[in-house]
Amino acid sequence: MDEGLRSELQKQGVFTTTLEDLYNWGRKNSVWPLGFGLACCAIEMIAASMSRWDLARFGAEVFRPSPRQADLMIVAGTVTKKMAPQVVRLYNQMPEPKYVIAMGACAISGGPFKQGYNVLKGIDRFIPVDVHIPGCPPRPEALLHAFMTLQEKIDQQQLTGANRPRHLNADKPSEFPVPEFGEHDLEPPNNRAVWKAPVLKR
Amino acid sequence: MSADNGSYLPVVVLLLAAVGFALAPLALAWLWARKFSPKKPGKDKNATYECGLESKGDAWIQFKSEYYLYAIIFLIFDVETIFLLPFAVAFTGLSAWAFVEMLIFVFMLVAGLLWAWQKGVLTWK
Numbered sequence: 001m002d003e004g005l006r007s008e009l010q011k012q013g014v015f016t017t018t019l020e021d022l023y024n025w026g027r028k029n030s031v032w033p034l035g036f037g038l039a040c041c042a043i044e045m046i047a048a049s050m051s052r053w054d055l056a057r058f059g060a061e062v063f064r065p066s067p068r069q070a071d072l073m074i075v076a077g078t079v080t081k082k083m084a085p086q087v088v089r090l091y092n093q094m095p096e097p098k099y100v101i102a103m104g105a106c107a108i109s110g111g112p113f114k115q116g117y118n119v120l121k122g123i124d125r126f127i128p129v130d131v132h133i134p135g136c137p138p139r140p141e142a143l144l145h146a147f148m149t150l151q152e153k154i155d156q157q158q159l160t161g162a163n164r165p166r167h168l169n170a171d172k173p174s175e176f177p178v179p180e181f182g183e184h185d186l187e188p189p190n191n192r193a194v195w196k197a198p199v200l201k202r
Numbered sequence: 203m204s205a206d207n208g209s210y211l212p213v214v215v216l217l218l219a220a221v222g223f224a225l226a227p228l229a230l231a232w233l234w235a236r237k238f239s240p241k242k243p244g245k246d247k248n249a250t251y252e253c254g255l256e257s258k259g260d261a262w263i264q265f266k267s268e269y270y271l272y273a274i275i276f277l278i279f280d281v282e283t284i285f286l287l288p289f290a291v292a293f294t295g296l297s298a299w300a301f302v303e304m305l306i307f308v309f310m311l312v313a314g315l316l317w318a319w320q321k322g323v324l325t326w327k
Contacts, residue, residue, distance in 0.1 A: 066251060086254030092246035093254075096239065159238060170240035175247060 020159040027071075028154040031099070031147075034070035035063035036090065039077025041104035041137040048140035058147055067093040072150070074143075075129075078106035078113060079120040081186050085178050091127045092175040096167035099154070101146050102129045105136045112136070125190035127176055128166075271323050278314050 001018055009016055037045060049055045049063060064070040067090050079087055091100065102123050105111030113119035123129060130153060131146045138146075157165045166172040176194065179186040190197070235241075250257040289296075289304050296304075318324060 068251060089246055089256070090254040092244065093249070093251055095247075096242060167242075168238055168240070170242075173244075174242035175244040178246065 023159060024155045024157060027097070028151040029059040031058070031060045031072045031150070031154070032062050032064050032070050033060055033072040033074050034067055034090065034094065035065050036073060037076045038079060038083060038087075039104075039106065041076035041107070044137045044140055045074055045076045045103065045143060048143045053140040053144060055144070055147070058144075058151065060147065067091075068095065070094050071097065072099045072101065073127075074101045074103055075107040075123045076103045077137075078104075078111065079123050081118050081120055082181055084120045084123070084126060084186055085181060087123060088126050088176060088178045092178065096174050097165065098167070098174075099130045099150055100127055101131045101133065101143075101150060103133045103143060103146070104138055105134060108132045108134060120186070122195075125195040126179060127191075128194045271318065271321070274314060275318055275323065278311050278318070282308065282311050 001016060006016055037043075047053060049061055055061050060072070067073075071094070073087075073091055073094065075087065091098070100123070102108045106113065106119065107123050108129075110116075110119050110121035114121055120126075124132070131149050133142050133146045135142050159168065167174070173193075176191055177188070179188060179191075250261050285304075285307065
């Protein structure tokens with residue numbers, strides 16, 4: 001609907017909406033996260049869901065114990081190479097539409113363990129991450145901000161057209177390959193479809 | 203229509219409205235999914251959910267039937283306690299026949315206990 005016409009009607013006291021807006025409005029206010037903590041960031045995630053920071057204000061207090069009922073995966077903490085296959089498999093088992101928040105330095109880049117041998121250098125190498133939160137660990141306010149960012153992102157998603165999100169497009173995959181914990185590293189070490197190694201320019 | 207002529211029509215109408223109220227959102231969701239959101243089944247998505255690990259074996263397994271012994275022992279001691287307490291409270295005011303009845307009941311439970319004892323259930327291995 002034309003924005004000018006809408007605001008003109010609104011001035012006359014006529015409020016209009018579209019199916020797309022209604023759909024996104026409902027979705028963004030009932031995002032159910034997966035109850036899934038990997039390290040110390042999970043403590044901040046739990047704090048954010050409790051009464052002081054009160055994630056329930058955003059309709060997201062129902063942490064689901066099963067991926068079948070969850071819309072959002074908050075990767076809260078260090079993803080070790082041994083844990084990465086399980087994280088990807090849980091992501092695959094969530095129904096569409098699904099979103100990922102990578103919480104904390106470890107989840108977005110490996111954090112203080114980046115130079116080590118056993119920590120994944122960012123979960124975005126395997127699954128598409130919607131919002132990254134830096135911090136070690138990020139405060140609950142940062143998680144709330146990430147949540148509001150995700151809500152804005154959901155609100156902008158189109159129902160039809162070429163730019164429609166993955167879950168509305170039959171050609172886009174809903175599952176991503178689960179890496180194997182190999183002898184030296186994860187095999188494959190990253191998912192080319194969602195992450196490309198940065199090119200160094202010397 | 204007056205309410206006192208014994209007609210159940212209002213109840214039927216209300217019932218239909220209730221069923222429609224329950225089914226309409228489900229039907230709308232189904233239609234929405236058919237129109238907009240394509241089904242995307244997959245190997246991992248259809249697999250048995252087990253904390254992200256690959257599940258080994260079948261989820262439809264039998265549990266041991268031996269657990270009925272625990273149920274029987276629980277029943278013996280639980281039911282006995284429930285009836286012994288009021289029996290003890292009302293003991294002085296009971297007739298002789300009521301006392302015999304209670305003894306019969308307790309001995310029935312004791313027979314069950316003896317049976318379990320003979321099966322070796324009470325021995326901790």
